[in-house]
Amino acid sequence: MALALFRKAEIEAPPDVEAASLRSDRFRLERETDWRRLEAIVEALERNRLRRISDDDLLALPVLYRQAVSSLAVARETSLDAATLAYLEGLVRRAWFQVYGPRTSFGAWLRRFLTGGWSAAVRTLWLDLCIAAAVMVAGTLAGWLLVARDPEWYYALVGEAAQGRTPGAGREALAETLKGTASGEGLTVFAAYLFSNNSGVTIMAFALGFAFGIPTLLLLIHNTAMLGAMLWVFAEAGLGWEFAAWLSIHGTTEFGAILLGGAAGIHIGRSMAFPGERAVLAAASEAGRLTAQVMVGAVLMLIVAGLLEGYGRQLIEEPLARGAVGGTMLVFWIAYFLLGRARPAPHET
Amino acid sequence: MTAAIAPQSAVAARRRELVTPEGLALPFTVASRGARAGALILDLTLIFVGFTVLFFLLLAMGLGVFDLANAERIPALEFIAVVMILLVFLTRYGYFLAFELGPRGATPGKRALGIRVAARGEGRLTAEAIIARNLMRDVEVFIPTMFLLSGMGSDFGVAGLAASAWLMVFVLFPCFNRDNLRAGDLVAGTWVVETPRHKLAQAMSIAPDRTATYRFGEAELSVYGEHELQVLEGVLRQNNRVAQRQVVEAICRKIGWEPGTGDDRAFLEAFYAALRARLEQNMRFGKRKRDKYDAQG
Numbered sequence: 001m002a003l004a005l006f007r008k009a010e011i012e013a014p015p016d017v018e019a020a021s022l023r024s025d026r027f028r029l030e031r032e033t034d035w036r037r038l039e040a041i042v043e044a045l046e047r048n049r050l051r052r053i054s055d056d057d058l059l060a061l062p063v064l065y066r067q068a069v070s071s072l073a074v075a076r077e078t079s080l081d082a083a084t085l086a087y088l089e090g091l092v093r094r095a096w097f098q099v100y101g102p103r104t105s106f107g108a109w110l111r112r113f114l115t116g117g118w119s120a121a122v123r124t125l126w127l128d129l130c131i132a133a134a135v136m137v138a139g140t141l142a143g144w145l146l147v148a149r150d151p152e153w154y155y156a157l158v159g160e161a162a163q164g165r166t167p168g169a170g171r172e173a174l175a176e177t178l179k180g181t182a183s184g185e186g187l188t189v190f191a192a193y194l195f196s197n198n199s200g201v202t203i204m205a206f207a208l209g210f211a212f213g214i215p216t217l218l219l220l221i222h223n224t225a226m227l228g229a230m231l232w233v234f235a236e237a238g239l240g241w242e243f244a245a246w247l248s249i250h251g252t253t254e255f256g257a258i259l260l261g262g263a264a265g266i267h268i269g270r271s272m273a274f275p276g277e278r279a280v281l282a283a284a285s286e287a288g289r290l291t292a293q294v295m296v297g298a299v300l301m302l303i304v305a306g307l308l309e310g311y312g313r314q315l316i317e318e319p320l321a322r323g324a325v326g327g328t329m330l331v332f333w334i335a336y337f338l339l340g341r342a343r344p345a346p347h348e349t
Numbered sequence: 350m351t352a353a354i355a356p357q358s359a360v361a362a363r364r365r366e367l368v369t370p371e372g373l374a375l376p377f378t379v380a381s382r383g384a385r386a387g388a389l390i391l392d393l394t395l396i397f398v399g400f401t402v403l404f405f406l407l408l409a410m411g412l413g414v415f416d417l418a419n420a421e422r423i424p425a426l427e428f429i430a431v432v433m434i435l436l437v438f439l440t441r442y443g444y445f446l447a448f449e450l451g452p453r454g455a456t457p458g459k460r461a462l463g464i465r466v467a468a469r470g471e472g473r474l475t476a477e478a479i480i481a482r483n484l485m486r487d488v489e490v491f492i493p494t495m496f497l498l499s500g501m502g503s504d505f506g507v508a509g510l511a512a513s514a515w516l517m518v519f520v521l522f523p524c525f526n527r528d529n530l531r532a533g534d535l536v537a538g539t540w541v542v543e544t545p546r547h548k549l550a551q552a553m554s555i556a557p558d559r560t561a562t563y564r565f566g567e568a569e570l571s572v573y574g575e576h577e578l579q580v581l582e583g584v585l586r587q588n589n590r591v592a593q594r595q596v597v598e599a600i601c602r603k604i605g606w607e608p609g610t611g612d613d614r615a616f617l618e619a620f621y622a623a624l625r626a627r628l629e630q631n632m633r634f635g636k637r638k639r640d641k642y643d644a645q646g
Contacts, residue, residue, distance in 0.1 A: 021622060022554035024629050029552055036549070046452050069371045078632060080625055082579040083550040083586065089376065090547045096369055097465075100473055101452065109476050192431045196438040200487075203442070207488040210532050211518075268536060285469070285478070285538025292481035292537070299442075 024079035031071050038064040039091055045098045065095045113293060119340025121293040128263035128270065132220060136259065139221040143228025157222075157229045171237045178239070178246045191310020198254060199302045202261035206268075206295050213269020220262045245319035248326030250309035256333050257301035264291035264298070301333070365528075365542075367471055378543040380464040382529050385541055389490065391458030396440055403436075441491060446483045450476060459541070469528075469540045478537040485533030489519045550586060553625070556618045563619040569604040570627045576640035578628060581621050585614070593617055 020026045041061055044052045072088045079085065122129070146153040201223070208215035227247075234243035268287045275283035308325070316322055363379040407429070448456040454474060455465040466482070468474040493516045523531045528540050584596050593613045600620060601608040609616070628638065637643075 020552055020554045021558055022626055022629065024625075025552045025554040032549065039549075048452055066371060069369065069373050073373055078629060080575055080578055080628055080632070081553060082582055083547070084552075086545075087547040087549045090545055092369075092373070093375055093377070094544065094546075096375065097454065097467065097474075098452065100370070101454075189427055189430045189434070192434040196434055199438065199442075203484050203487050204492070207485050210485065210488075210536060281469075281535065281538075284535050288481035288485075288536035288538065289475065289477040292477040292484065295484055296480060 024075070024081060027074070027078065028081070028084055031067070034064055034067055035071070035088070035091060038068055038095060042091070042094050042098050046094070061095075062099065065092075065099050068092050068095060113296065116340045118293055118297040119337045121290055122260065122297070122337045124290060125260075125263045125267050125294060128267040129259060131266055132259050132262035135217055135220050135262070136224045136255070139224030140228035140231070142221070143225030143230075144232045145228075146225070147229040147232045154229050154233065158226050171239065174234060174237050174239055175242070178242055188310065190314075191306045194309050195302055195306030198257070198305065199299050202258055202298050202302060203295065205258065205261040206265045206291065206298075209265025209268040209291075210272070211269065212273045213266045216262055216265035216269065220258070223258070242319050245322040245326070246313065248330075249313045249316065249322040250305045250326070252326045252330040253301050253308060253333065254305035256330075257298040257305060260294050260298040260301070264294045267291050304329075363529075369471075377467070378545075379528050380462075380541040380543050382523055384462045384464055384543075385523070385529065385531075388456065388458035388462045388464060391461055392445070392456050393490075393494075395457060396444060400440075442483065442487070445486060446479060449479045449483065455544075463544055463546075464541050465544050466539050467542050469534075469538050472538070474539065478539050480537075482533035482537035482539050485531075485536055488516075489522070489532055492516065493520050553582065553585065553618075554622050556622070559615060559619040559622075563616060563623075565604075565620065565623045569606075570624050572603050572641060573624060574638035574640040574643050575628060578621070578624055581617065581624075585617055585621060588614075 016029075020029055037057070037060070041053055041057050041064070044050070068088065069092055072085075072092050075081075075085055075088060143157055146157070201219075205216050205219050208219060231240070231243065234240055268284065268291055271283040271287040272280055278286070308329070312325060313322065316325065359381075360378065363381065365377045365379060366374050367377060369375050445456055448459075449466050453460060453465060454467065459465060466474065466479065468478060496512065496516060519532055522535075523529045528534075530540060534540055581596065584592050590613070597613045597616055598608050600606075600617075631637070
């Protein structure tokens with residue numbers, strides 16, 4: 001038994017074809033060896049043991065698959081052996097998954113994704129990006145105006161996230177919250193925490209798009225209203241520029257990612273609410289596959305944002321330098337999304 | 350397997366057919382809601398057990414989780430804290446993703462229940478589809494679970510009730526469509542199907558030829574149809590003596606023979622071979638007799 005685990009299992013020879021008295025059984029016995037060979041190859045593919053498959057077997061796979069398909073078609077019309085039919089159906093189904101399974105490896109997919117696939121997907125969402133951006137600007141404005149009229153709103157909007165950045169706090173206290181730390185200790189944890197937290201929010205913005213995009217919009221408004229409220233507090237204290245610089249070093253990347261997540265959610269909601277000529281299910285799955293790429297990109301952006309926020313912001317203190325880093329990132333992302341050109345996929349069918 | 354437990358009609362309602370590029374109609378059975386819930390619970394248990402083991406390992410190394418709160422001061426602890434944060438994140442979003450991207454298209458839980466993810470319709474299963482369906486899992490599984498855990502014991506209030514009603518829409522989504530799709534399946538264009546595996550059983554007609562001992566005429570063989578033949582096949586493959594005796598008596602009653610006391614199996618094999626030969630011959634001429642009530646053939 002232990003040996004059998006390591007050795008390639010031999011395909012046992014079927015009984016003599018002439019021994020069978022029924023024509024349909026003779027048909028089966030003649031082809032049985034090929035079926036078993038196909039089964040062994042499919043088994044190895046399923047276990048991801050590509051090295052265990054010989055070149056001969058790999059070349060024979062499409063042929064063996066088609067043979068099994070035609071065997072099944074013939075057997076359905078000529079044989080009443082239920083066990084054999086069930087076996088063949090299961091075999092063809094498993095082989096079908098392998099023969100018509102995903103064609104690219106993860107590495108190849110990632111390469112295509114980074115060199116244009118992602119940019120192309122983002123560009124396709126231009127209308128949703130505009131909607132999400134407009135909603136985010138509106139949310140910021142709403143936050144600002146609400147707090148400007150009545151500072152009590154600040155506590156309702158920001159709540160626990162304030163960390164001492166409250167309307168009544170003095171200029172010094174506020175400036176203190178924008179300071180970096182002298183050493184790099186503890187920043188990795190901070191960066192990792194920020195990344196996982198922000199990714200969670202972005203993925204939620206995407207997933208909630210399923211309900212026709214409305215929860216996504218609410219989530220975007222809530223988060224940007226918080227931003228608007230904070231902006232007002234700092235602007236009141238005469239720290240508007242410092243706060244903007246403090247925010248922009250990672251914010252251009254982070255808000256970019258949130259924008260992408262929101263736009264992806266809106267796109268799904270929009271294509272389900274207004275599927276046009278397509279069926280709702282088809283429209284939803286088309287939108288889902290497109291936005292999935294955007295979402296992978298958004299998570300990558302959030303890794304970058306987490307690093308910038310955890311390290312960059314804490315180690316760089318000069319507002320101008322912070323602003324410069326943030327600006328550079330913004331230009332980089334815009335250029336990347338506008339200029340990335342996808343090469344046509346080699347194996348698309 | 351499932352056919353034995355669930356009523357036949359429930360299984361039939363989950364049968365779908367798709368046509369392969371070769372033009373062959375390939376039947377699929379959509380996985381039941383029970384199997385999918387079971388697979389999910391298995392996977393979550395696996396994750397939970399994994400983290401518990403990790404927790405105790407860290408504890409054995411003298412690291413309580415609560416030390417991690419002030420990890421900033423000790424570099425080694427800082428590293429572990431980062432790994433833990435990333436590990437939780439990766440598990441939440443990556444566990445299902447990585448397994449479903451594999452050639453089996455199934456997480457360990459799904460594999461254990463004999464189901465897998467497939468593209469709805471005839472298309473290929475793509476990486477994007479798997480990513481989309483697993484990003485949606487967040488609002489369908491993790492957020493409701495966390496909500497439930499955080500809300501337990503405390504007063505829910507109106508907002509809590511509204512939120513749970515809202516989350517229930519996602520959780521109960523698979524109960525309100527024919528293909529048991531969850532929201533993620535709908536968005537990704539996937540579904541979950543059963544992948545039963547069958548061993549290739551012995552050929553039936555290599556048993557010794559007994560046409561000389563038992564001779565069945567046209568009248569005897571025209572009684573039964575394909576359904577009865579396949580029931581008989583099952584009885585022969587199971588090889589249970591009591592069942593075989595009962596079947597011998599039933600057949601003899603039907604065809605008006607006197608059930609002998611001789612070899613039941615030999616009689617059944619001979620009858621099976623003769624009946625199958627006749628039915629298959631008619632099949633080649635386009636005449637099929639579904640069961641004994643079928644007037645054809």
